[in-house]
Amino acid sequence: MLTIRSLVSNQALGLRVLVAGAPGALDAPLLWVHNTELLDPSEYLRERELVLTNGLWHVDGNAAKFVVNVARSGGAGVVYGLREESPAVPRDLVAACEASGLPLLQLPVEIPFTEMTRAVAAELADRRQAALVETVRRGHDLADAISRGSGPTGVLKVLRRDHQLPLAVVDRTGRVLAAADASLTDDAGARAGTALRQHPPPLEVDLGEQGTAAIFLVAALDHVDAGLLCLRPAGELSGVEHEALTQAAHYLSLEVARMRLAQAMEARFASELLEMILAGTEVAAEVYPRLEAFGIDPASPMLVVAAACVGDDGSAGAELTSRLSELLPSWGIPALVANSARDVVAIFPWAQSAENGLDMARRMIIHVQQQLPETRLVAGVSGPADGARALRRPLREARQACRVLLRRAGGQAVERFSELGTYHLLLGGEDGRSLRRISDTVLAPLRDYDARRGGRLETTLRAFLDNDAQLASTAATLYIHVNTLRNRLAKITELTGRDVMTTEGRVDAFLALEADAMVGAAD
Known part of the structure; x- marks a missing residue:
């Protein structure tokens, strides 16, 4: 990073610090150098530029005005170039810089400003080339991690090699896809997921007890799907750290896009998965991996909702599938949504009560019904399933309840299987x-x-x-x-x-x- 201190360390320039300025001023980044002999250069001076001057503007008593004008424009400091006509820096200029906390340096007579400019340009070029080389190297390593199938964990490993930052990758449902030196609580994950579902998502999120985290958006295909979280406020990150995290987020977009495409491929065979469950196929070998592809923990409690459009000729079912596939993740709920000839089945984690599950299904149907006003929707709701191994009966119950509601002329649009007539409970247990x-x-x-x-x-x-x-x-x-x-x-x-x-x-x-x-x- 180009700073006043880095220029002073260049012995070829012969710079001498007369006033160090405010604490940290010598180590603050410099944008460029600006040569001026105007008493008020503020119209042309950019923030964090170092002012080079021979003091041609100087007359008794106006050094303070010059320093005020430089400071007001955000100038980083003043380099006074000695001349044979003025072999010493004016005392009033030294006093004015001390009073304002603005660094003041002395440049020897034999060193022209062009040499200063050449030195600054060379240092900036060297540093930019080093930064570019580092960006290319990091990009190669990130691409390698993605191509080897290391996924989000591999991306974080590349970042942690150069930057010891607490990092996590979280998707829109609040699920932590990977973490490094950052153990997010369930509440923190939920807060991050909520932030990512906002339009537009914020650049920082309050994680509650775990503080504030900077968010670097991971956009896959058509919208934001996840976020790279650094468990530090954005203002505490250096420019180099910010650049590295932004680059990593772009590469994570490739990985998340791959995950979404995998889900889309799995969705094509989701109906087959339902048949596997109903047929009692070995759950661990076949069903577990497919549920995991949709972000569902196979060991977690689940709820099954089977929905259908009354009088559907086949076209409404596809639209219903699309709506439910978008709705549940937007609520922070990972879900498998499968379309069959007779209904649309949604399976998702549910650790709450059966009554709350019924309320959830009603919310789903009301929301989709508003989007499909020309159709009448009904939905059957299962009792809770204790993990993937227990999905068979809840799936049959939800579908049976949906079929009963389809045959009814009116009444409730959403019901649990257990609320149906006694004969339904009797027949529902039969294959x-x-x-x-x-x-x-x-x-x-x-x-x-x-x-x-x-x-x-x-x-x-x-x-x-x-x-x-x-x-x-x-x-x-x-x-x-x-x-x-x-x-x-x-x-x-x-x-x-x-x-x-x-x-x-x-x-x-x-x-x-x-x-x-x-x-x-x-x-």
Whole structure:
């Protein structure tokens, strides 16, 4: 760094310090040198420039004015060049510099200002070349760390080699991706994530008990995804440290972009992951890595929300998937969002109560519903899952609750599986094969008869149950005589072995129809 002290140490210049100025003035960085013989050079003088003068402006009593003008412009100090006509620095100039705390140096007669300028230019060039070489070297090492797959940890290792700073890389959800000499608490991570989700993100963040941290934004693809945090205020960082951290943040953007692309690739197979969970695939070997790719700790408690658009022809589901994929990370929640033909499933960490989970799902649906006003959304919510190994049942519960809500004409848009009717709890524990068996015991003979005879026994059974077993209203619904209805019901009893005129027979028929609806939704 170019300073007054570094120039004084250059013996070829022969500089002599007459006034050291305020504490630290000799070691403050210099921008350049400025040669002037004006009494007031403030219009042309830039801040942190060193003034070179032969004192041609000097007459008795005006040295104080000259020093005030230099100080007012932010000048770094004064170099008085001796001449044969003035072989000594004026005493009033020395006194004025002492009074204002402005450094004053003496340049020998034999050294012209051009030599001073040449020396400053050479030192700046050398230092800039050294800084450029260091930037190139660091860039090579950062690129090497990224290419070797060292990730954020490798980037921090390169930084720590030259700068002993407490560092951490945190994403928008508050998850710490890497750290070096900085152990962030959960609260500090959450504060950092909140700051990164602001528009625009701040350049500093209050981490609570862990103090203030400078943020260097890590932007991947289309928006800020993470931040390189230095657990020091930005004002305490030197220019060299600031430059190194900014460079590292650019390289981290490459790594975070790679992570996002990996997530996008995983998302293409997210539906396959749901099928793995439902099929009971070995969780640790297959499911764990995929959840981790989305920032979800497989051992953490989780919640499953299955959402769908009423009357969706397939296009709304893709939009719903996109909205939920953006929404949850924007709330600081890492999530896996998978789209299937019948619903959109979101799996995310959830350590709070089941009741709070229901409230969370309602917030999600309300938020997305405002963005998709032309559609009606419903969502089923599971009970908490104790880690990835316990996801199978909550996933089935959430999807079953969603299917029930899709079949309802109105009512609640978001419900937990446990809030559904008792028969849903009964059927919800069955797999697809068992549900088909329950359905076929009653409906298979009716469908076979209707196919052979062109009958309407299945339609009649459904109408009969929908009308609460009331003969007159059922007959009116079907536009048939009540005696015709009695004959059809008798045939249903004959074919199925269930007397639908009794409570027991109607219960069996109702469960068969519900099981059929569940199987149909799954298909």
